[in-house]
Amino acid sequence: MPSAADPLTATENHTGSAGARLALVSAPGGMAIVIGVLAWMMSVDLNPADKGYPRALAGLLVLVGVWNLVADLRERAAGDEPDPEYGRLVAWRVAGFIALIALSIWLVKPIGFYPAAGLLVLGGLLIMGVRKPLVLIVFPLVLIGLGYVLFTMLIGVPLPLARGF
Template sequence: MTKDAKRIGCLAIDNFATWRHVRRSFGQREVGGPSFVPWVMVGALALLAAFLILRALRRQRAADVAPLIEMPDRPTLLRLGAFALLLAAYSAAFFPIGYLPATLATFVLGLLLIGERNPLLLIGFPVVMTGAVYFAFTELLSVWLP
């Protein structure tokens, strides 16, 4: 990707964010709120991931060589899909049930999905990491989590 293409991409994202902000600022019925930027980032990451996958497949086909990295087998793809669904459920459950229970449950289920079976890691790691993040946000940054 050339420098000009990168600059055009950054300009497009900036213009989109400005347009959305101006629409919200002048009393339109749409509500941007604090969730606007995270959703833009989620959408941008999804689009960029799709772009990178398609570009790699196109280059592989054009070069007509064996892939350097094999596509995952069916069980791995199913595990990745389950992990994506777990993260979607986490984002849906975050506000209704709160940060602590949603994050602890997601951590434990995520570790189970990747094959972790050590009870100390299954319980200890999520509790320590969730507690550390909660403490950092609430005490150090004064950002209250639900």
């Protein structure tokens, strides 16, 4: 049985610095808040009659994000140690994924939904450590194809295309 001073044991039980643990605990609520605010900002250019539904969803996302953030921080303040699984994540991955979501939402207007969604899926795979070229090519293409079939062909709701199309 390894001793407490054994570096292997210390590495396995290490959950990161307090700032990294705080970032990981607040990430789900923070992501919902960021996405909600970005969705609200993107609805500014919509026809006034069409703003209601996107803004209601954006407001709901912000409210759920704030509630989740407060609940997670309150639970952390209660003295609970973070789950050992947090040690497997790194704060930069969480921050990178939040930035990737924000970038993808912002890119919908200039390049269209399908390329932005492809970049989101590809970037998410890269951030999570996927390095197999076949997966990095096929998975985003399949998801974009399924999105096109579902929204454009089955439901009849075309998703935003690039400017000029």
